[in-house]
Amino acid sequence: MRAAGEQVVIGDIDDLSGVYADVQGQGGIEAAKMAIADVGGTVLGKRIIVLSVDHQNKPDIGASKFREWADQNGLNMLIGGSNTGVSIAMSKVAAVKRVPFFAIGAGGASLTGADCTAYTVHYAYDTTALGNGTASAIVRQGGKTWFFVTADYAFGTQLQEAATRVVVANGGKVLGAVRAPLGTTDYSSFLLQAQASGAQVLGLANAGTDFSNSLKGANEFGLTKTMTPAALLAFISDIHSLTLQTAQGLYLTTAWYWDLNEETRAFAKRFFAKMHKEPTMTQAAYYSATLQYLNAVKAVGSTDSDLVMAHLKQAKINDMFTKNGYVRADGLMVHTMYVMQVKTPAESKYPWDYYKVIKVMTGEEADGLQPDPTCSLAKK
């Protein structure tokens, strides 16, 4: 094995086998490799290699693997996949080992709030932006009364809080909420309660198969005829597996969509050739984060974590993922977000033609003007 100093090591710790494996998973690793290929496979004359491991949605596995790579494999940068719980555990390691950590798949806004570190970059989206997107678009269209079906863990409750703030601030009202255990397959009881509440909007503060199964149930019990379903987090892989027949009309917020412009389509075409599906927003973010990290290394002429982080926090991010994005003092990458509506089967003209843009939000609209005051870095 070559000495650590002769190569640049990028790690990926993600859910590769569980419920979130379709969101990034192998596709995320592939996207990171595409970015490495685009810089020629080397940076500062050193070969770039990728390590990856399945955290199985267990915080202890994620944190210990991160520590091991930092101690023994000369890890230079880590990308974190799904699961807010695992990412919070890994951010603690980033602070101790002083390794830049790009949190991509996890949504919890606390990663750049109470749990922020000098080495964390929260890259693709967070619960605040999701709430500001979907919830404000629907409230402004007249959806004033809400009922939430919320996944009963940190991510779900943070998401519900973010959406509630937006609903209330825009003159709306939350009529009720029910916390469904993670991994519930039958949502009918919760949906019946939502129906009985008489609310106009059904807010789904969950993700993955929880989201799919709750939306499927809403269709079956006829809720989608009387209520507007609002997905607070849905990936294109979810819409693809649900089919347009079930998902049509749904509002959702996304950081990226493959069919936005020529650049996104070009990336998607390359990705599709390898993975046989269109990339999710977070897979695109894997590409972008890897590229931006390597560009920063090139710019400062070193893999020194402090120099790289300083560069990342003052440079603009411009690539196929976003334009004029920037990393705020608290570590949040502020960038454009899109409120989308899922097309009807009749509106969809070609494979994976799933979204129409309802609203383009600037990074400040999505995440506010100021860094999160609960983050210690924001006070300086």
Added chain:
Amino acid sequence: MTTLFGLPLPAILGQLMLGLVNGSFYALLSLGLAVIFGLMGVVNFAHGAFYMLGAFAAYIGLQFLGVNYWCALILAPLAVGLLGIAVERLFLRHLYQLDPLYGLLLTFGIALIAEGIMRGLFGASGKSYPVPAVLQGGFNLGFMVLPIYRAWVVLVSLTVCGMTWFLIERTGLGAMLRAATENARLVQAFGINVPLLVMSTYGAGVALAALAGVLAAPVIQVSPLMGSSLVIVVFAVVVIGGMGSIVGAIVSGLVLGLIEGLTKVVYPEASNIVVFVIMAVVLVWRPTGLFGKE
């Protein structure tokens, strides 16, 4: 509005109705487990995986082979049942002499392999299966709209449960099966092919799981992990009913579905543990389960 225990009556009736629907799923799944345990002494941890394979068999049939829902109701359990027979013939058969723990480990391993293969082929987020056209829509019961499909599930499940009970408790074949459990060597001495009987029993138990999978396919996302969470609950149902008791499995499946439904109104956060709390209480009070033999 009329209320009961401080809750509106329509809400309670609605939840009870849904509890009945879920209970019939539990009953069908725990029935297969109870048959396999009662007649073979095997703790079949692969039951959830066979349920998942049943749902995928229906999906694959519809997408690639043009097999509609109605044919899938027969063909998917048949195909998965044959797979179960192969598992019994090739692996499980060699473990009967050993501690039941070995059978549990083997079937658990098979479940993990089946989930891994299906995840590799179809991805983790699963696939959508449409509700058959004839069963779309709903009945308005006044307090809720009951989708026709859910009513159909209750009907099929109760019919199949009744037929299985009748077959095992009231027919000559059932008598042979029960005799073979009590004293296999004696039954063999009467010229009955006991290994064949056991193999078919496992196949039938597995087919019941697959049937539940086909019934579930239109209402939940067909995904590789759909069985792994359910199998634990179903085990609890079987333990509460009394390991191996056919009637116990059916009755406790239905009753626990109802209790779970009510919990979702009163305290939803507890809805995924209420079954286990009841299991603990029953085990303390009656270690053999509600319908188990002392």
